[in-house]
Amino acid sequence: MAAGAQIEIGEDALDRIVASRQVVDDAISRGEVIYGVTTGVGHARDERPPVATLREVQPTLIETHVGAMGPMLPPERVRAAMAARLIGFARGGAGVSLPVARGVEALLNHGIVPRMPARGSVGAGDLGQLAFLGRVLLGRGDVDVDGQRRAAATALDAAGLEPVTLEPKDALAIMSSNAVTLGHGALLVSRLEGLLALADLVVATSMEARHANPSIVDDLVARVRSGRGQQATSERIRRALRGSTRTEPGAGQSVQDPLSFRVVPQVHGACRDTLELVKDALTAELNAATDNPLVDAESARIISNGNFQAMNLTLAVESLRLGLAHVGLLCERRMGHLWDAAVTSSQVLGASGTGSVFRDGTPPVFAGLGLRYPAAASYTRLRMLAQPVSLDVPPLDLAVEDHATNGAEAMSLAEEAMGLVEDLLVIELLVAVLLLDPADPAGGMGAGTRRLVELVDATLESLPTGTLPHDVHRHLIDLLRHHLDELIGEEGGR
Secondary structure, eight states: OTOOOOOOHHHHHHHHHHHHHHHHHHHHHEEEEEETTSSGGGGGOOOOOOGGTTTHHHHHHHHOOOEEEEOOOOOOHHHHEEEEEEEHHSSTOOOHHHHHHHHHHHHHHOOOOOEEEEOOSSSSSHHHHHHHHHHHTTTOOOOOOOOEEEHHHHHHHHOOOOOOOOOOOHHHHHHSOOHHHHHHHHHHHHHHHHHHHHHHHHHHHHHHHHHHOGGGGGGHHHHHHHHHHHHHHHHHEEEHTTSSSSSSSSSOOSSSOHHHHHHHHHHHHHHHHHHHHHHHHHHHHTOOOOOSSEEEETEEEEEEOTTTHHHHHHHHHHHHHHHHHHHHHHHHHHHHHHHHHHHHHHHHTTSSSSSTTTHHHOOOGGGHTTTHHHHHHHHHHHHTTSOOOTTTOOOOOTTTTTOOHHHHHHHHHHHHHHHHHHHHHHHHHHHHHHOOTTTTTGOOOHHHHHHHHHHHHHHHHSSSSSOHHHHHHHHHHHHHHHHHHHHHHHOOOO
């Protein structure tokens, strides 16, 4: 759905939406006191607006909660948020009116994407951002359609759609959700699985470059520890090294390499295990009824609650950033060992230590040496991103809202951390390639590592001498993203 797929609300979901809405309508007709429906919200929770005004106050609730700011989210992330909110409607706990659910479905199917700023949530519901979705349903605000900015009213009219009339509780149902955070997390999970696969492949390449001892990925080592992530990491590296003569006994390896090589299965494995916690928490949240108040059609009750507080997900993402920092730490340390070997190698710089490398500008193959210091700076930033943020939200709204998860910020920092790890891995790979020649029959590489090095070599050779290191880095980022599935397939699949 985030990429543009068409969707349809199923019959069972439609039945749940209608049934839960009936509970809301019946409760209003009985004059029940219901938070956010027959009362105000937040610090105004004990105020009772006249029943006759409950419908007309809905647009006002939307407008008074528009509180996000900063750059606009990419359309893919907004669509993911819309899909997550629609899934929540389908659970039945929102008590939303059917036209609202149909309205979100129609926006997705017509490619009408609300322009939604990136910052505004403290993790107790993404209200400030989802209010922008509410405005578009009302025919207000701006949207993106096929990459073009348009007025929402114009886009709706062009698609043959009408603005939605909100019923009591609809405004709160649209906004009171962590849908933006959940959608973001779902997108990051897929990306991170690929990143960890790349990390294992880069490690295998560095092991080739250093003639590292492959005992660290021996199947027995992983089995006796019983860690699923460790076993997956070890298996991936073994497959990448399959057929290598550089890591055979007598190929020059030490009995024990530095820990940045030796504990990769344990560290990468722990990060994989933490990713599984994130996936489990995301799955639970996407399949949960997290609305406040919660509507239960079976018991015909409407219950004030705190299910919107996605603490499990936030804590898992906090741990994930710490795991990513450790992956980056090992990468930076290995890079140091490779850099030392590269700058002292006669095959790299010539017997004099200078050769003719810099005569007519630096060849792209030496970009890794120039990026060593930016790599150190990137690791510093990565380490800072590992700090917890879930305890950093102050009391809000007259201290009624005196706890929040900061889940949206935790997710955004995780995305930045993933980008930094990717940067570091590419630089490590560039330095490792300096020490490898896939055409050298005396130092045959494994099938997976050889394919990676061949791709990198071909790209470097296509770039003109004098290409700046940051441009080389960018080219390799694009290369690896484009060929990642192929490279993973070379060494055994994801």
